[in-house]
Amino acid sequence: MIPPAVASQPRKSRHMVETLVNLFFLSARYLHIVATTLIVGGTLFFEMVVPIAINELKLEVQMVLFARMRWIFRWVVYISTATLLLTGAISMYRNWNVINGDFIRFMVQAAGPNQVYSLITASFFNWPRFWFLAHIASGLFSLVIAVALVSGGKPPERPLQWMRINLFILMIAIFLASASRGARQNLFQALLKNPSIPGARE
Ligand code: HEM
Numbered sequence: 506m507i508p509p510a511v512a513s514q515p516r517k518s519r520h521m522v523e524t525l526v527n528l529f530f531l532s533a534r535y536l537h538i539v540a541t542t543l544i545v546g547g548t549l550f551f552e553m554v555v556p557i558a559i560n561e562l563k564l565e566v567q568m569v570l571f572a573r574m575r576w577i578f579r580w581v582v583y584i585s586t587a588t589l590l591l592t593g594a595i596s597m598y599r600n601w602n603v604i605n606g607d608f609i610r611f612m613v614q615a616a617g618p619n620q621v622y623s624l625i626t627a628s629f630f631n632w633p634r635f636w637f638l639a640h641i642a643s644g645l646f647s648l649v650i651a652v653a654l655v656s657g658g659k660p661p662e663r664p665l666q667w668m669r670i671n672l673f674i675l676m677i678a679i680f681l682a683s684a685s686r687g688a689r690q691n692l693f694q695a696l697l698k699n700p701s702i703p704g705a706r707e
Pocket residue numbers: 534537538541545589590592593594596597600637640641643644645647648675676678679682683685686
């Protein structure tokens with residue numbers, strides 16, 4: 506049944522607001538993924554392709570080219586970092602129930618403490634808050650390294666090795682984001698099979 510407060514709103518405006526809100530959150534997710542591809546692809550290109558491409562040129566030419574490409578790459582990093590921070594904050598706002606515990610409390614209400622407890626103790630892949638926070642921490646860490654590597658007048662000592670390390674941390678951040686979403690899905694899917702919940706299968 507539609508709650509009275511919602512039913513009293515004109516139907517058309519309710520649909521419009523719902524669609525716009527969905528579009529907003531969907532765009533934020535989409536931009537988060539686009540910025541991810543830019544920063545990961547850019548780092549991969551800088552770390553793997555550039556050194557091979559300029560390898561046989563004279564050292565002075567190599568230095569000039571490297572400095573110019575670093576200048577361009579700097580803007581890729583700045584733009585994708587700003588986008589990841591903004592869209593990440595929007596996603597955090599939307600999924601705040603994972604952080605404040607409402608998500609797991611809802612699961613306990615729906616399925617009872619026994620099923621939720623046994624799922625959570627069965628595997629650490631069923632820990633939504635842990636993976637969620639781990640993604641944010643690793644994401645922030647990788648962005649700090651990426652910005653530090655391209656900021657300032659001259660590159661740090663061993664820039665390519667640092668890029669390689671950061672590429673690895675970026676990949677870990679992606680894994681942790683997948684695990685975060687996966688943990689919530691694992692719990693939901695287990696609930697779908699709980700016979701004591703109305704509408705569940707099996
Ligand atoms: C401070 C920076 C960041 C914040 C606050 C942030 C926040 C978030 C949040 C809250 C989610 C949703 C997780 C979930 O649904 O369980 C997410 C998803 C994701 N994040 Fe980040 N993130 C940040 C940085 C990064 C970085 C650096 C990368 C890339 C290496 C990245 C890649 C992803 C990907 C691929 C997803 C999955 C997108 C989806 O399924 O919608 N994030 N992020």
